[in-house]
Structures are given as structure tokens and as C-alpha cells.
Amino acid sequence: MISNIIPILKTLDKTAEPTMLDAYKDRSPFELLVMTLLSARTKDATVIPIALKLYKTHNRPEHFVSMQDDILAKKLYGIGFHNTKAKHIIKLSKILIDKYNGEVPRTMHKLVELPGVGRKTANCILSYCFNIPAIAVDTHVHRICNKERLNWINTKTVKDTERELMRVVPKRLWVEVNRLIVDHGQRVCAPIKPKCQQCSITAYCATFDDNR
Numbered sequence: 039m040i041s042n043i044i045p046i047l048k049t050l051d052k053t054a055e056p057t058m059l060d061a062y063k064d065r066s067p068f069e070l071l072v073m074t075l076l077s078a079r080t081k082d083a084t085v086i087p088i089a090l091k092l093y094k095t096h097n098r099p100e101h102f103v104s105m106q107d108d109i110l111a112k113k114l115y116g117i118g119f120h121n122t123k124a125k126h127i128i129k130l131s132k133i134l135i136d137k138y139n140g141e142v143p144r145t146m147h148k149l150v151e152l153p154g155v156g157r158k159t160a161n162c163i164l165s166y167c168f169n170i171p172a173i174a175v176d177t178h179v180h181r182i183c184n185k186e187r188l189n190w191i192n193t194k195t196v197k198d199t200e201r202e203l204m205r206v207v208p209k210r211l212w213v214e215v216n217r218l219i220v221d222h223g224q225r226v227c228a229p230i231k232p233k234c235q236q237c238s239i240t241a242y243c244a245t246f247d248d249n250r
């Protein structure tokens with residue numbers, strides 16, 4: 039194991055703020071699945087109010103199955119790719135009812151068969167909803183864990199990042215990688231102008247710059 043993984047995660051945990059999935063992890067697996075799907079290429083701050091408003095009337099698969107795409111798309115207006123995401127939510131609701139008795143499945147291969155659900159979303163659901171160890175790799179996790187920043191891994195693709203992180207991070211910390219690194223990426227370690235002067239883990243970073 040890489041020796042600084044535990045100190046870095048412990049340090050980040052001292053100042054961490056809840057990410058969207060962390061803040062809403064008590065909601066149902068279906069609600070979290072829809073929220074995660076909606077958050078693709080859209081900021082959590084945009085997704086959260088729209089999703090919470092939607093859930094006042096629609097928060098179970100049976101609420102979506104007979105909906106028209108354009109009616110749902112209208113409710114999702116403001117979220118990136120809302121037309122496509124509306125279609126996916128309606129289709130996946132039908133599949134959940136037809137194949138899984140309205141429940142969200144608990145395995146990677148069944149989750150990624152659902153429309154609009156990739157490995158990142160599936161790993162979020164496995165870990166946050168079902169406490170199954172998984173590392174959800176988004177753009178923040180991919181960038182920050184790689185050689186230009188924390189140098190835990192040296193990978194080009196998100197899929198390779200997931201595989202390598204599973205190799206170097208102890209299994210009991212897999213969920214923490216997503217929770218803490220996503221929060222760090224959203225608030226401090228941005229892709230273009232990271233706020234290095236506000237960073238608590240500069241001692242471990244390959245590109246710390248005290249002018250930033």
C-alpha cells in the first residue's frame with residue numbers, strides 16, 4: 039500500500055463537507071440512483087433542488103413508468119442533457135418494475151445494464167446505498183489520485199483508475215476515497231486553478247504551488 043493514503047484521507051476528513059451522496063444517503067436507493075444519474079456533467083448544487091422538488095411527487099419507479107418524456111424533461115429543466123436523462127429515468131423505471139420488482143439491483147453487472155448508468159453511478163449506488171465496497175471514480179478522483187497531484191496511480195482512463203485504486207487502497211477505505219476526494223476536488227483542488235493556499239495536504243502533492 040502507498041504509505042500516505044491513510045494520512046491524506048484522515049487529514050481531508052477533518053475539514054470535509056458532505057458531498058451530495060453523503061448528505062442524502064438516507065434517501066431510498068431509487069432516489070439516489072436518479073440523483074446520481076442527473077449529476078452527470080451537472081453540478082450538485084443544480085441537481086439537488088430540482089431532484090428534491092421532483093421527489094415531492096415522484097420518487098418511486100411506478101411514478102415514472104407512464105410519464106411522457108417531455109413532461110419529465112420539463113421538470114428536469116436546468117440540468118445538463120435533461121431530455122436524454124428524462125428518457126433514461128423512464129426506461130430504467132420500467133426495467134426496475136419488470137425485472138426487479140421495483141427495487142434497485144445490488145450488483146455491478148445488473149446496474150450497468152440500466153439506461154444511463156455507467157460504472158461510476160453503479161459504484162456510487164453499491165457503496166452509498168448498500169455499503170458494498172466500491173470506488174466510484176469521477177473526474178475529481180481520476181485527476182487528484184493521479185501522478186500530477188497525489189501520485190497514487192499513473193493512469194489515463196477512468197476505468198484504469200478504478201482498477202488501480204482498488205489495488206493500492208485498502209478495501210475498508212474504498213468508499214472514503216470517493217467521499218473525501220470528490221469533496222476536495224469540488225471545493226479546493228479544482229482542475230484549472232486549484233486553491234493550493236487553502237489545501238491541507240500540500241505536503242503530499244506533486245504540484246503544490248504556494249502562489250496559487
Ligand code: SF4
Pocket residue numbers: 187226227228232233234237238239240243244245246247
Ligand atoms: S496542493 Fe494544490 S494541486 Fe495539490 S492537492 Fe492541494 S490544492 Fe490540489
